[in-house]
Amino acid sequence: MTDVLVLGGTGWLSGRIAERWADAGASVTCLARGGRDARYGTTLVVADRNDPDAYDEVARREWDEIVDVSSNPDHVAAAVAALGERTRHWTYISTVSVYAADDVPGADESAELLGAPAPDADEDYGRAKVRAEASVRSSLGFRAAIVRPGLIVGPGDPTDRFGYWVGRFALAGAGDVLVPDTADRGAQVIDVDDLAEFVQAIGHERWTGVVNAVGDPVALDRLFADARVIAGHSGTLAAVDDDWLQQHGVAYWMGPRSLPLWLPAGMPGFWTRSNAAYRLLGGRLRPLGDTLARTLADERDRGLDRERRAGLTRADELELLRRLHG
Template sequence: MTCLARGTRPAPDGTELIAADRSEPGAYDDVVGRDWDEVIEISSNTDHVAAALAALAPQARHWTYVSSVSAYAGNDEIGADEGAPLSEPAAPGTPDDEYDYSRAKAAAEASVRSDIGDRAAIVRPGLIVGPGDPTDRFGYWVGRFALACGDPVLAPPLESARAQVIDVDDLASFIVERGADGWHGTANAVGDSMPLGEMLALAREVAGHSGPLVEAGHEWLTEHDVAPWMGPRSLPLWLPPGMPGFMTRSNVVYRAAGGQLRDIRTTLERTLADERARGLDRERKAGLSRPDELELLAALPR
């Protein structure tokens, strides 16, 4: 196995790292001319995707492009499958200041289909979770419940809120196994949709949280500068109204193609162990600091 990357982080054990900046000429010189059983592409940079296809497609038996459910144009249909409309693909050479992740992923998918055809698998993951998650979204909840112990934890409105995640190891297994099989097609790599409240209840059990879970309304959270979904001073996985289809994508194709989904409790347990190792009270990329959360709880009318 060979990793072509800038080399800013170590490659996985047992792999060959070829350090290259894909924006520079000659980035693929050390991998061109070799036969590849499988190429796995993850970039959303349309120029990088096109250059990799030009350099490696003739020698690739199979190609997997890891896209995203963010490539879809909207989130208004509950249970939408892979036939839902995609965003308008980004034009080649789109300036960086006009970058749009959804349109970039849609454009990259189109390039892969055009150049690879029936040797290509398009995998559209939803929210990827588990140990090592650099976004801090999913792990926030089980980590916060563990940190709070018997004290209150602030939550968004849970009525009708949904959650849909996929464990990183389930996703990785699917990509590797379907690549080995030569599977071609498009699949939403997502778990089963479930009520967000049910997922948080499981997270509380795993973390041993005995305090109250205190819900705050959409407007109140917004008025108090709490952001939805991700980022600093946010409540991860909280979605504002008007996105009923988000976190409800169909996974029928994924399951039919052999995709596995471990029990959500197992993922929560793995995630909590990782959160403890990284520090429950560390500075996070997503979520509320504990002092900010306690301040909000004190201000919330009850």
């Protein structure tokens, strides 16, 4: 039997990875802080990765596969030091945010990575992942796979970004919906279950290397059109330019009072990364409509008008529409 350790394993992506390995017949152990139940077919070891003895229990045995999703480079380095010699293969889940440039369409895994932050600057998400990748590569070499997903989407998404749109179109019904100018804007998403399946598959094969796990680029107006069909939206789209949105306190991409997936102009590289290697390795990309439908069902279960981590409240949106139309 294959022995798999997932560092995490109770969260959104890591939990699905643990489930895929369990479905494949592996003996799966998850190391997490607790507070959430272990996924079906897995065993939970409770430990805090801030503690120096966090890995003591799982370091007593050999592993066929270890998966780590952490964005904390110190946690990653400590895990590699404690467990690197105890496993046949290691998969680290990184991000396409490690790349230095977002203005080059179609860039592949060989693109330049972000450098170290300025001495007086905090380490951002992308640079933290770069440092974590470096720990994995330097210690594990040809026993490691580094997977760089783009925007991970689908049911259960804790960021509320992708689900905002299909949920908002459903909530609005016949009402207007505020959208950004979609000219030369797009998105590149990967369904969480496609990603989990891929991570399990390359771990099983002990594939080594670096791969962008991203979907096909989709124009933002096409994404909105598909989401409207799935949601049954019959209202109109009130499209406004970047300046107007920023002047009215609406943020790019994510977070409170934002329009999710809306990016500043001049970033075509961010949503057109090459996925050729992912496809060559057998990575699946389900139809966008399938992901939208599954996401909408989840949005309805959680409440279309709930408090969200990303997007506008419907009340804020209606006030902005009122100002727009004068």
